[in-house]
Structures are given as structure tokens and as C-alpha cells.
Amino acid sequence: MSEKSQKVKDYRFPRVLRDRPFHYCPGCHHGIAHRLLAEVIEELGVRDRAYGVASIGCSCFLYYYFDVDICEAPHGRACAAATGAKRARPELVVFTYQGDGDFAAIGLTESLHAAARGERITAIMINNTVYGMTGGQLSPTTLPGQRTTTTPEGRDPRVYGYPMKVAEMLAEFPGVAFCARVAVNKPKRVLEAREALRKAFLAQIEDRGFGYVEFLSACPVNWRLDPIKAAEKVDELAETFPIKVFKDEI
Amino acid sequence: MSEKSQKVKDYRFPRVLRDRPFHYCPGCHHGIAHRLLAEVIEELGVRDRAYGVASIGCSCFLYYYFDVDICEAPHGRACAAATGAKRARPELVVFTYQGDGDFAAIGLTESLHAAARGERITAIMINNTVYGMTGGQLSPTTLPGQRTTTTPEGRDPRVYGYPMKVAEMLAEFPGVAFCARVAVNKPKRVLEAREALRKAFLAQIEDRGFGYVEFLSACPVNWRLDPIKAAEKVDELAETFPIKVFKDEI
Amino acid sequence: MKPILVKGSEAIALGALAAGCRCYFGYPITPQNEIPELLARELPKRGGVFLQAESELAAANMLLGAASTGVRAMTSSSSPGISLMAEAFSYMAALELPAVVVNVARGGPGLGGIEASQGDYFQATKGAGHGDYHFLVLSPASIQEAYELTARAFDLAEKYRQPVMILTDALLGQMKEPLILRKIKPRKYPKDWALTGAKGRPGRVLRSLFLGPGELRSRNELLQKKYRAMRREVRVESYLLEGAELVVSAFGSLARIVKEAVNLAREKGYPVGFLRPITLFPFPEREFRKLAEAGVRFLVVELNCGQMVEDVRLSICGSTEVRSLPFPPSDLPAPEDIYREIKRCLRSPRR
Amino acid sequence: MKPILVKGSEAIALGALAAGCRCYFGYPITPQNEIPELLARELPKRGGVFLQAESELAAANMLLGAASTGVRAMTSSSSPGISLMAEAFSYMAALELPAVVVNVARGGPGLGGIEASQGDYFQATKGAGHGDYHFLVLSPASIQEAYELTARAFDLAEKYRQPVMILTDALLGQMKEPLILRKIKPRKYPKDWALTGAKGRPGRVLRSLFLGPGELRSRNELLQKKYRAMRREVRVESYLLEGAELVVSAFGSLARIVKEAVNLAREKGYPVGFLRPITLFPFPEREFRKLAEAGVRFLVVELNCGQMVEDVRLSICGSTEVRSLPFPPSDLPAPEDIYREIKRCLRSPRR
Amino acid sequence: MARLKVRISFPDRCKGCGLCAHFCPKEALVVGRNRNVQGYRVVEVVAYEKCTGCGICYLMCPDVVLEVK
Amino acid sequence: MARLKVRISFPDRCKGCGLCAHFCPKEALVVGRNRNVQGYRVVEVVAYEKCTGCGICYLMCPDVVLEVK
Amino acid sequence: MKFEVILAGFGGQGILFAGNLLAQAGMEAGLQVTFLPVYGPEMRGGTCNCTVVLSDREIASPVVTRPKALLIMNRPSFEKFVPCLVRGGLAVVNRSLIPEECAVEFPGRRFLFVPADDLAEEEGHPGLGNMAALGALVAASGVVPPEKVLSGLKGLLPPERKHLFEPNRKVFRRGYEFVERNSSTAVRR
Amino acid sequence: MKFEVILAGFGGQGILFAGNLLAQAGMEAGLQVTFLPVYGPEMRGGTCNCTVVLSDREIASPVVTRPKALLIMNRPSFEKFVPCLVRGGLAVVNRSLIPEECAVEFPGRRFLFVPADDLAEEEGHPGLGNMAALGALVAASGVVPPEKVLSGLKGLLPPERKHLFEPNRKVFRRGYEFVERNSSTAVRR
Numbered sequence A, B: 001m002s003e004k005s006q007k008v009k010d011y012r013f014p015r016v017l018r019d020r021p022f023h024y025c026p027g028c029h030h031g032i033a034h035r036l037l038a039e040v041i042e043e044l045g046v047r048d049r050a051y052g053v054a055s056i057g058c059s060c061f062l063y064y065y066f067d068v069d070i071c072e073a074p075h076g077r078a079c080a081a082a083t084g085a086k087r088a089r090p091e092l093v094v095f096t097y098q099g100d101g102d103f104a105a106i107g108l109t110e111s112l113h114a115a116a117r118g119e120r121i122t123a124i125m126i127n128n129t130v131y132g133m134t135g136g137q138l139s140p141t142t143l144p145g146q147r148t149t150t151t152p153e154g155r156d157p158r159v160y161g162y163p164m165k166v167a168e169m170l171a172e173f174p175g176v177a178f179c180a181r182v183a184v185n186k187p188k189r190v191l192e193a194r195e196a197l198r199k200a201f202l203a204q205i206e207d208r209g210f211g212y213v214e215f216l217s218a219c220p221v222n223w224r225l226d227p228i229k230a231a232e233k234v235d236e237l238a239e240t241f242p243i244k245v246f247k248d249e250i
Numbered sequence C, D: 001m002k003p004i005l006v007k008g009s010e011a012i013a014l015g016a017l018a019a020g021c022r023c024y025f026g027y028p029i030t031p032q033n034e035i036p037e038l039l040a041r042e043l044p045k046r047g048g049v050f051l052q053a054e055s056e057l058a059a060a061n062m063l064l065g066a067a068s069t070g071v072r073a074m075t076s077s078s079s080p081g082i083s084l085m086a087e088a089f090s091y092m093a094a095l096e097l098p099a100v101v102v103n104v105a106r107g108g109p110g111l112g113g114i115e116a117s118q119g120d121y122f123q124a125t126k127g128a129g130h131g132d133y134h135f136l137v138l139s140p141a142s143i144q145e146a147y148e149l150t151a152r153a154f155d156l157a158e159k160y161r162q163p164v165m166i167l168t169d170a171l172l173g174q175m176k177e178p179l180i181l182r183k184i185k186p187r188k189y190p191k192d193w194a195l196t197g198a199k200g201r202p203g204r205v206l207r208s209l210f211l212g213p214g215e216l217r218s219r220n221e222l223l224q225k226k227y228r229a230m231r232r233e234v235r236v237e238s239y240l241l242e243g244a245e246l247v248v249s250a251f252g253s254l255a256r257i258v259k260e261a262v263n264l265a266r267e268k269g270y271p272v273g274f275l276r277p278i279t280l281f282p283f284p285e286r287e288f289r290k291l292a293e294a295g296v297r298f299l300v301v302e303l304n305c306g307q308m309v310e311d312v313r314l315s316i317c318g319s320t321e322v323r324s325l326p327f328p329p330s331d332l333p334a335p336e337d338i339y340r341e342i343k344r345c346l347r348s349p350r351r
Numbered sequence E, F: 001m002a003r004l005k006v007r008i009s010f011p012d013r014c015k016g017c018g019l020c021a022h023f024c025p026k027e028a029l030v031v032g033r034n035r036n037v038q039g040y041r042v043v044e045v046v047a048y049e050k051c052t053g054c055g056i057c058y059l060m061c062p063d064v065v066l067e068v069k
Numbered sequence G, H: 001m002k003f004e005v006i007l008a009g010f011g012g013q014g015i016l017f018a019g020n021l022l023a024q025a026g027m028e029a030g031l032q033v034t035f036l037p038v039y040g041p042e043m044r045g046g047t048c049n050c051t052v053v054l055s056d057r058e059i060a061s062p063v064v065t066r067p068k069a070l071l072i073m074n075r076p077s078f079e080k081f082v083p084c085l086v087r088g089g090l091a092v093v094n095r096s097l098i099p100e101e102c103a104v105e106f107p108g109r110r111f112l113f114v115p116a117d118d119l120a121e122e123e124g125h126p127g128l129g130n131m132a133a134l135g136a137l138v139a140a141s142g143v144v145p146p147e148k149v150l151s152g153l154k155g156l157l158p159p160e161r162k163h164l165f166e167p168n169r170k171v172f173r174r175g176y177e178f179v180e181r182n183s184s185t186a187v188r189r
């Protein structure tokens, strides 16, 4: 972890954030990821050339919270829209903010091909193992046995196979310069997540390749757990989805 | 390799093939793959319950050549159509026959998710590193530096990244029971390819999971080589795309 | 039979079960998630297949694959998801596959909103995809009708070897009303085209690529003939047409609000009637034309910027006046809003 | 200036270059591969971006992203590929993004064939995707016009902040004709909406989700207002209208064959004229209406099962007769085929 | 750095999720009974003196309610 | 098994690609000057006696022209 | 007879459950009913409301712009919906969150302030203020017999939530009785 | 003047190149021209044809159903197109693949049988039969001056194929001269 992000410091509301309360459910980790993203944009001094792609999922209102240029992309197509923006104006610092359904189900082709091409963009995937926005349906990352509204008896690997490990897939592409899976259910992990995010941005700023950070993220509402239990359950997720820096060419 | 497919034997026109000349260009390896497929269907005795999905590419006329039930799927969606058919009638032996563009570009999501779910189907991917049917454009598997009609200066990894290694990706899914990359540019390899194909069918027949065979395949016309040189060039492809059984749970 | 209180979306799912639907493929999207969620619980119990696809594209093509084997199959989605299925629909129509597609439409364009909207009328009736093809389109106005029409859709799909769309919207999809689970007896149609394995016969082919001279024209002519034959399935609900000088027309759930407005107007003595197309394609041209020939004028009310009004105009071919009262999606109009317009129409001189 | 001999597809690519198109995203499909192939050679030389996408879906959404930054950008495809872009189109229209989309249409439905077809007229003009949105649609009939209209499309797209479609077909796309590379001067329009980084200003947003009360209605009203304003861009080619009792109408490359038939008929003394819509949306309603008011009858010839004929009928509202002469795709009709029908029309009594 | 202390800078953003209180090593925070404009119960500092300004509550708060300064 | 010999069973399927001839270890095959209905030059057996019936030509032929029986 | 009521409050206050239950009770009482929820694009936060229509004739429109009755659980909903209430209409209001003074601006309506959350909390079920308010609504309007609500409740609770029947019933009763007990004073005009 | 010709043969016989060249020559000669290829869905095998129209007025339709001339390189094309040729029309036919007897069934057309492939082979460029046939067509029809074909050829060949100019020119000449030499006998009616 870098010197900078470790030193004792005061913690203030990031200037990149707008003064508008998040619409997320109480205890939802989307909020922590938002704050980290704002901090990193601020720290890297790229607010003025940032271009965000809001995806379709619980985080679709991204633009209400970040005081940077933001475009909405159709469900799953954030990486394609980001590619278009970055190719059109390479000076922009382009990022996507997507859910697991958006990135790895409907948008898998766009996500993987952007990574394979080594697009100079930063993709953030919030893996909460469900479709939060639409009411908690199965996602490619749902754990075996996990109940969702479309797998009332729990995910059956015979019917749906096993959870898709996106970070592991992406790390194999030479075009990917940084790839990590993080969590924010403990203070130390929050700091590590921040550092991963910083590097995922450096990947594009230093023209090295695609940057990717996957957040294991609690969805208390659809997991039907209170915020504290939900945060604890993230440790369980980590058994299937190792928290790890898979690739770091920064 | 099994006893059966190695023994000295006569070689006859497979009965599963219809008596209609292939429309492929002279020296195109699609034809060899067709013959092997017909032989394996015959050998396994599944002609009567075979269900093929023809994809969009040079092989779209699959149905003219195979005397089995065949459905055309939109470009890239063969694995989805195959999933629908197999789930609807599990007694069918369902296979897809796709190009690299069909399977790994436009259809990547459908291909990977079918594999991840462990669909009991057999997918055949003819990797000729180009879009044959539409006139030799770039494909996800085009080699770096390879000229195509849309990369007149050769594939530039800075623009398009590096070739996508599909077999390697698929092998990681627990739902995949058999996964191999083969070539048919030498007699011995033809026999090995046949065996791989047989196992990729056994994967579904024995209810073990998704079966996948990727053929490195010459496209003399778009490679602008004569059939013999084109066959030789497949060895070069094999340096990037290792010929190998990546997974064999049969 | 005791009624149960269910949402429109649930009624659709129950209608599918009653019609013997064996396979459902779909991808979540508001406001229709009750369909997959109900079927996820019920289909496996009955030996059927429920599969959440990785996308609408995949769902539509799974539907294509399942339908090709001759089983009863369905998908459902809402506006943006339906757009993504357009290519597959065009293929299914060309391959002559019977399948049922439900669009619980929401506000558009783009991500739009999730309120009730009828902005997908053109998409449903003129063909969202490429080429000359059509769905047979049914649009229910009550929960009971949602149930019955869905069940009927499976019969019609097989009768014509043709995809059938249920076009409804968030209002009907989300509201609850009593439903009587009337028993449905699915009809049987020959399936000598289905891909079930070529045992004892030559392999069959379902394809849409026609390169031989005139082949593609023949396929198109065959489809057009079918579309003409489908005219016999036309259904409307008509109400208070007796003595009506103005007929207010609307489809789907909005028609309920319109009907209330017509009631209001009749109570005040205005000579107003009501005509609701239940089949949107084929469009009930004859029903409109007959009224127009009798000198009736029309007011077409829609939850969009004016789409069905074109079909009304085409049906009556200029013979009387047709006014459009469009409500682009956001809030729903109240019966009073429509009542006011009815009065205005009747007061204005005939053109 | 010396003409060069090029295909329609190439003329489109050259028109885009002339208009200062900076980015192209596309996925191969017959019969329009000459567009990407030419741009793959030429755009990088001029500092522009050529990117072959992994699919039409990706291409359309790359276009969306590039257009959002205010650069001139384009994609092209053919029928099935256009269907796959439907969702993105609906978003682009809702986000008010200027972008150019080319459809070199082929026979459908399904995979269909690769011959010339006009089966995507509805898709282009009524909105392939969900919700009430429209392209501005231009359809050239010659290679020179393909060049000029493509260049103009970029201006119109920016003028109205609106996707513009060039709808053409395999015939024009594949034929060669001399082209004069007239110099184009791209117009400049304010781009105070473009996402270029928020330096010195608050962050900007391009979104299509409108949940606040009345918000989505406002967006729809804004779009409808724009569509009405676009009427001033209406263009037609008219020919031999003087004294015509019957006007034959067709669009795109088929119009050339129709024009020859009209010439044939005029030579034989038949009172026939010719009207070709160049803008398909907005449709030249006024031009048709004026003729109809003068008592002219119409024959609408199309390479499909009859689509534009509906817009002609809607334009003239029953005031005179409109006949449809549809040629579903396979082989092209000969001028003689159309000439015969002209004679038949003129001989038949007026309805 | 001992001067750093937690502040409830934006109480109206709070959703009463309790994560801050749960993770505060000094048990300085608690979700009280008062409701904010959103209708949620709001966090309160119950032991200001114990706060070490460690920032953990800031790190764990999903709604950026707290600052440490 | 010595009785097994190559046959040009379906000359009209041949496209004259030459793969069979190239791979035949006995140089028993050659693409001749005659054209078939498709307009392609057709393979010919030029040394029937040398053929060992090994099947390599069958394996390598993309057009299923040859049989070995 | 046609009774149109809008129920409104925060997400999480059980608004949809209460509305659904009222419709179910109406159906079991032999009435025509419609129930129309208004839902956000997301499951989270924000306000939430639904409309229930009970009638002895066919119900054309499930949409109600000028309701005859309201069940209001929080302040934003009060401000949004009370102005729509017809003259002489009944508003059952959760006094635990909304002060009675709010009503002064709206003469000509019948306000029934019920300490719904407090009643529920007193019964030991702080989350069930919705049932207390519903009890009050049923008592004050008489639109369905209370037994029908209870039998509806039985029908609505899935097997795994059967244990919630008793708490719901108890709090419903409290709300119902609150009106019976205060009938003369409770309704403010 | 309006000259409409269909060129047809196997894929790989250079049909499109010849048609394109003829159109280019026409354009350089100041005529209006259209060139319309008919292409298969795939690049491979099968037959291939294209239509070229040369005219001194605007060309309305590039589609020709009854051509005034044909350039026929193989047998299937002969069978497909000769019946469409107008009475009195000219058919240049590749005698190397199509026997002259075929013509007997079609009286009233002008047949010009040219051993196109053989001429090309004699020049040492067996793949260039198309140029021999084109030379014959240009000679027999006089529709464009031969120099325009050669200058068109220069324009069409991309830099990396400039070396193909000479072979093409030579074979074109052979075809042209074949007609000049046999003008009286070559054309059979």
C-alpha cells in the first residue's frame, strides 16, 4: 500500500461527491464504494477529465452523487460505451461502475472484449451475488445453495452451474494491467480497496491497460440480513471469491 | 485414444452425410470437421436423436449436409438455442457448430454462460482466425500482425489486444466436462480430433457436462494461401493456440 | 370457483401454466418480475423448465431453441428487454416457430421509467425487427383477461406456427384483482415440423436463409398469407355503441380508465361509445370501418405520443374524423381528463 | 472534378470522411462491408478512430459513448445487425445524441438473404426500439446522393441532437457509379451538452431515466417537438408531375427502376408522374397531400410487402386512391413489371 | 493528531445502519431514537471523549455521514 | 487388410485442392486436368498399385471425395 | 357503494401489505376489488403508496386521483395526499409521526389521528403500526367487516410466516378498538 | 446510345474485375455508367455475374433483365443468361469451356466464340481468360475505345499489383486482335 493512503489523516467528505443522500438501503456497501471512488478521483486529481459510465442496477443514479461528467449506458453495455468515449477522447479518464448482473451476465461480451482489447478504462464491478435493483434474483455470482427470488430452493449447480469468477477470467488477458477483488466489510479492507481502486485508475492514466476492481459487496435487503450480519456474510463470499490482487502491472 | 477409432479399417462416406457437395472453398478445413462430426454421430449411434444448431458463418448451410434435425440460430446465439432445445427435450443429443466470430465475438456471452451452467450440449468451434463468410475480417482469434480486411496493416495489439484463448477460458468452468483444441492439418491430428469430438459428445451423453472442441482450421481464401500452404500455416497458429486436451472428465 | 387476488403479471404466469407451458426463459426486469418468480416456483414442480437466462438475447434464443422442438414455451420482459429480442423475433417469425412473448411495457424511450406505457405499440405491431414479419398481438384489460388471453396465446401460436405477443403494461402487470382460475383445455395441433430427432425419417430443417431464386419471396408470401388468415382471430370489446356519435377507443389497461370516462359521459347524456381492440395485430379494421361508414367519429386515447391512432386512421381511410388523445408516459390520466376531451370533441363541429 | 467509380457503400464511407466523421464502430455483415473496410484504411490516416466491435450491440453502444463526448461518429450494418441495435437506438434518442447509423438493408425476415430489400422501412421510421422515438431517416437513390446525404446526416444529427439513419439497400450499396467528391463544409453547432470532462464547470449528465413526476412526459414532449421541427428538413425528388393523373412513388434505389418505368409510360403517352421521398421520417406528408388534393392517384412500389404505402395513405387521408405494388425480396422487378402495373392502374376506373 | 475527533457532519444522510457504531473500537457511537428527514434513526456520539479520531467509523459508513477532523 | 484401396467415389465433390495428393505417402494421387460439373480439376489415381489403403487421403480430403475400401 | 382509499408511508412501514390485506378482505366480503401498488424503480427507501378500490359494481379504473379515504403513515405522504382527498373524505393518520396540527390547513375532511406506531409498540410489535392504522380505518369506515380482514390475513401469510398472524391480529384489534373507544372525539373535521 | 451487358462465369474467373474495368473505361470515355455485381452470401465457389450499363444519358436502373450483350465464361452461365439476351444481341462466349454447338438452340443472336482461356494460357497467364474475353467484347461491340480500357486498367490496379498491368494488357490485346483477325467468321448468327 502506498505511503500516502496509509498516513494518519483527517477524513472529510470528498469534494467530488455531491451533497445529496444516497438512495441505497441502510448498510448497503455501494455507498462505501462510492466514497472510495470519490476519494481516488480527488487524490489523483482527475476530476476535471473524469468521464463516468453509470450502468443499470442499484447504482444507476451514480450521476446524482458524483460531480463529474457521467453518461448512462444501457444495461450491460457500460464497457462498450466507455470504449467509445475513451477512443473518441483519449485524454478523458473513463470509468464504469457496474453490478455483477450488468458486468457478468448481460454484459459479459462487452466486458470481456473491452478487457481483452486492453481498453484504457477502469471498470468497477460491485459483486453482491444478486440483482439488487430488480428484487434479488439469481446472478452469475450467486453462491451455490443461495436462495434468490428466482431460485427459491437455492442455486442448484446442476441447473445453473457454479458462480462465475470474473476477476480470475480477466486476469488472464494480456490487455489487463490491474485486476483485483476487494471487500469493504472491515476497516482494513476498506483501505486496501481504496488502494486497488487507485491502481486501477493508474492503469489507464499511465497507459498500461485495462484496470479492474471487483468489490464483494453486501446487499442486506436481498440477503434478508441486518447490515452488520450482512457485512459479516461477506467473509463467507470470500471463500468462493478470494480477496486478492490478481494482477498488478502498475 | 480409444481402441475402436485406431484400428485399421475401411473408410467410407459417412451415412449421416447427405450426398451434396460442400460449398466450401477448395482446401477449407470445414469439410474435414464436417466429415469427422458425421463419423462420430454415426459411431455413437445418436443420429436418430441428434439436434444440430447451424450458426451464421461459412458453415451456415450445415443442414444441407447432415441428415439430422437442424435448426438455424441467429449469429452468435447457437449455444442459447441449443440450451433451449436441450432443456426442452433432454433426450436429444444437441450440438452446435460455430465459427470463431460466432462463438467468441458476438456470441461470447451465450457461449460462456452455457458452458458455465454446464449445459449438456456439445459445442464445436471452427477457429480460422477470421470471419470467413463475410470476407476475411478481424476475429477475436486473429493473430497479432495478421492482415485482414479490417486490419489492413495487421492486427495491432495496442488497438485490438491479443487473441482470445477460448478453450483455456472454458476449461476453468466446473460445468465443462471436456475441452480440447485440435487441428486437422495432418493425418494424425485428424484422428486425434475425431477422438476429441467423440468425447465431447460423450460429455453430454453420459450427463457429465458441457463438451467443447475447438478446431484450428485453415481458410485458404482469406489467408490468401493455397490449400497446402494454408494447412501448413495451421502449425503457426498452434504456437499461439496450443493443440491440447485441456480437460477430460470422461 | 373461489377467486384469488393476484397481480396481472401473476395471472399471465398462471395462464401459461394452465395452457401447459413447459418452458420459460427470461431475464429479470421491472415491472414483470412476478412472472419469472412465480414460474420459478411452479414450473419445476410440474416437471417443466424454468431457466433464468444471462440476458434477454439469450432468453429469446433459448425460446427459439425450445420452440423448435415443439414444446410450449414462453418468455417475458419489458420494453428495453423486448428491444434486445428484436433480431430473435424476426428469426422466429421466419422459422415459423410457435412461441409466446410477453411485454409488460414501461415508459420509454431509453431506460425511461417503470410506469405504465403504451409506447411499444409500433414495436409490437409493425415489427420491431427487420423484414416483413408480425406478431399476433393480444392486449388484455383485466386480470381475468390476462389469464385467458395468455392461455389462448399458446393455442394461437401453434395454430399459426407463429410467435404471439401479449402486450400489456405496468398498470395491469402490477395491479391486483380477483381471478377465477378457469380450467383451460389446450388445443392440439400437428407438429410435423418439430425437431425431435430424426428417428425413422430424414432430418428436418428449420431455417430462414433463402438464397435460391424466388425462395425468399415465397417465404414472405407464405407469411403474408398467414397474416391475412389470422384476421379471423380479431377480437374487440365494444360497449355502448348504440346511438354513439363519438367512439372512444383505447387498448389494454388504459381502456379501463377510458371506459369509466365513457360511463361518465353517458351519464351526462353524451352520445359516446367505446371500442377496445383486443387483438392489436391483426388490427380490427373492419370493426372500425363499419362504424366509420355509419358516420361515427373517433377519439383514440393512448399512453404514448399517438401510435394506435395511425391504425385507426388506416382502417377508416379518411371517411370520418379521428382525433388523437395521447398521454406520454408519466402519470396516468384520470377518467375526468378523458371525459373533458370527449365533451370537447362532441362540441366541436365535424370536420 | 474527375469522377471516381465507387460502390454506394464506399460513397457512404467517403461522405462520412468528408463530413469530418472522427469515429467509426461496426461489426461485419454483408452487404455493407465496404464501409468498414474503407474506413479501416482511411480513418487512422486522418487521426480518426476505426474500431471493429465484437458485435452490433457493442458497436452501437461504443457509438453512444463516442457521441456523448461530442465527436462525429457513425456505425453501419445491415438488417439483422440493425435489429440488435434497437435498444441502444432508443437510448441514444432519449439521451439526445447526434450520431449517424447506416442500414444497407438486406432481405428478411430472419437471416433472409443478401439481396436488396426495403423490408426495414417500418423499423427505420416507426422506431425499432421501445418507446416513442424516431430517427431522422434519409434514403439515397444514387451513389452521388449517398455521398451527399451521408455528409448531410452528420450536420442534421448535430442540429437536432438526434440519431440520423441512412436507409439504403444492397442494390445501391453494391452497385458502382461515378462519384464526384464534392468538398463538404461541415456546419458547427453548439455542444454545451457534451461530456468532455467537467473542468471549470459542474459535472454534466446524459441520462434517460426520468422518475420524477412528469419528468418522462417532458422528455417525450421535447422529443415530439423536435420531430415536428424536423419537418422542415423534408426532401423529395419529383419528376414529370405536370399533368400527371397517377403518381408512382418509391424510395431508395428501387426508385431508379420505377423512374425508368415512368419514363416508359410517359413515352407511350400515359399521364404519369414520379415522387420520391428522400426523407422517410419525417415523411413528406404535405407533398403527397397537395397532389391528392389535386385529384392525383398514387401507386406505391416497394421492395417489401407494403410498408411505406401506409405513410402515403396516412398523408392523404383517404382523399384519393392509393395502390400498393409490393415486391417482397428475392429478385428485383424490371421497369417493365412496373410499367405494366401503371397501365393497369390508369385503365381501371377511379375508386 | 490527538485533536482529530469524529463529527456527525451530515446527520440527514444517516440511515441508522449501525455499521459505524459496530466497528468503533471505543464504542463512542450509537444509533439513537431520533429520526432525520429521511425518516431514519440517526447516529449519535455517546462518548465523544473516548473518540481517538481513528477514522474507522468514517471508513465503514456507507452514507458519508461522519467526518473526522 | 491389403485388399483396401483408394477409390474416387465422388469425383463431382472434388475441388482439386490437392491435399490428398500432398499427404499420400505413396504419391498415388494427383490432381489432373479434367474438370467436374462444379468446374474444378479432379483428383486422379496415378499409381493404384502403390496404394496401401492407409486412408490418409480419406482423412485429409475436405470434400469426402475418396473412400478406402 | 364504491370506496377508494390510498395508503401511503415510508417503504418498510407495511403499506403494501395493509393495502393488499384490505383488498383481500373486500374480495372475501364479496366485493369487487382492485389493488394498485406504486413502486419505486428500486426496492430501497423512499415513499411508497397503494390504492385500493372496493365496490359492489365492476371497477373500471384502478387509478384514483381523488380518493374518498386515506391511510397516512408519515409526514411526506400527508403532504402529498391530503390535498387530493375529496371533501368530506376520511383520513386515518399515524399520530405517532404526524402532529394533529397538520390537519388545520384542510377543513372539510374527516381526520382520524391514531397513534398507530405507539399502539403497535405497546403490543410489543413496533413494526406493525400499519395494522393499527388499518384497524382504525376499517372501524371508522365500516367498509368491510373486521372478521374478513382477519380471515384475509390468514390467507395472505405464507406457511413460513403463520406465526405472524397473532401479532398482526392483536395490533389490528388495538387500532379497531381505538376508534370504537374514541369514536366521538377521534374524528376531527 | 445505351449498352447493357451481363458478364458471367465461375467465381475466380475474374468476372467482377472485367465488368468493373469495362465500367471504368466507359466512365473515362465520358459515358454514364453503372456496374452491379451479384454476389453470393459467401465468397466461395458458385457462379458469379455482374451487369454493366454504358449510356450517353442518365441511367435510371442498373438492373438489366434483357441485356444487349453477354460475356459468358462457363457453361452454367451460358444456360442461365443466353435465353435472356435480346434478339440481335451479342454474346461473347468462352470457347475454351463451352462448345460452339450450344449456340444452335438460340437463333437470332450474334455469337462470338473466343477461346479465351486458351488465348490467356498461350500468353502464359492461364488465369486471365477474362481479359481475352473482354478484349473480344470491346472489339466486337466498339462500345469503348480500347485505350480507355487500358487507362482504366492502370487506374484499377492498386500500387502493389502494378506488375499485373502488362499481363492483363497483353491478354486483352490477344482477345481484341482475335476478333479483328476473325471478324467475318467469328460472329455466328
Ligand SMILES: Cc1ncc(C[n+]2csc(CCOP(=O)(O)OP(=O)(O)O)c2C)c(N)n1
Binding pocket: A056, A057, A058, A059, A075, A098, A099, A100, A101, A102, A103, A126, A128, A130, A131, A132, A133, A134, A139, C027, C028, C029, C030, C056, C080, C081, C084
Ligand atoms: C435490457 C435490460 N434488461 C433488464 C433490465 C432490468 N435490470 C435493471 S438492473 C438489473 C440487474 C441489476 O443487478 P446488478 O447488475 O447485479 O446490480 P445491483 O442492482 O445488484 O447493484 C436488471 C436486470 C434493464 N433495465 N434493462
Ligand SMILES: Cc1ncc(C[n+]2csc(CCOP(=O)(O)OP(=O)(O)O)c2C)c(N)n1
Binding pocket: B056, B057, B058, B059, B075, B098, B099, B100, B101, B102, B103, B126, B128, B130, B131, B132, B133, B134, B139, D027, D028, D029, D030, D056, D080, D081, D084
Ligand atoms: C447479427 C449478424 N451480424 C453479422 C452477420 C454477418 N456475419 C455472417 S457470418 C459472420 C462471421 C463469420 O465468421 P465466423 O463465425 O468466424 O465463421 P467462419 O465464416 O469464419 O467460419 C458475420 C459477421 C450476421 N449474419 N448477423
Ligand code: SF4
Binding pocket: A023, A024, A025, A027, A028, A029, A030, A058, A128, A132, A133, A218, A219, A220, A221, A222, G043, G044
Ligand atoms: S437492494 Fe441491495 S444492493 Fe441495492 S441498494 Fe439495497 S442493499 Fe444495496
Ligand code: SF4
Binding pocket: B023, B024, B025, B027, B028, B029, B030, B058, B128, B132, B133, B218, B219, B220, B221, B222, H043, H044
Ligand atoms: S472463406 Fe475460408 S472458411 Fe469460408 S469456406 Fe472459404 S476457406 Fe473455408
Ligand code: SF4
Binding pocket: E005, E006, E023, E024, E025, E026, E027, E028, E029, E050, E051, E052, E053, E054, E055, E056, E057, E058, E068
Ligand atoms: S474516529 Fe474511531 S474512535 Fe472515534 S468514533 Fe470513529 S471509530 Fe470511534
Ligand code: SF4
Binding pocket: A027, E013, E014, E015, E016, E017, E018, E019, E020, E021, E031, E042, E043, E060, E061, E062, E063, E064, E065, E066
Ligand atoms: S454507518 Fe453511517 S449511516 Fe450507518 S449509522 Fe453510522 S453514520 Fe449512520
Ligand code: SF4
Binding pocket: F005, F006, F023, F024, F025, F026, F027, F028, F029, F050, F051, F052, F053, F054, F055, F056, F057, F058, F068
Ligand atoms: S489410401 Fe494411402 S496410399 Fe492409398 S492413395 Fe490414399 S493416402 Fe495414398
Ligand code: SF4
Binding pocket: B027, F013, F014, F015, F016, F017, F018, F019, F020, F021, F031, F042, F043, F060, F061, F062, F063, F064, F065, F066
Ligand atoms: S483432397 Fe479431396 S477435394 Fe482435394 S483434391 Fe483430393 S479428392 Fe479432391
Ligand SMILES: [Mg+2]
Binding pocket: A057, A099, A100, A101, A126, A127, A128, A129, A130, A131, A132, A139
Ligand atoms: Mg448485483
Ligand SMILES: [Mg+2]
Binding pocket: B099, B100, B101, B126, B127, B128, B129, B130, B131, B132, B139
Ligand atoms: Mg472464422
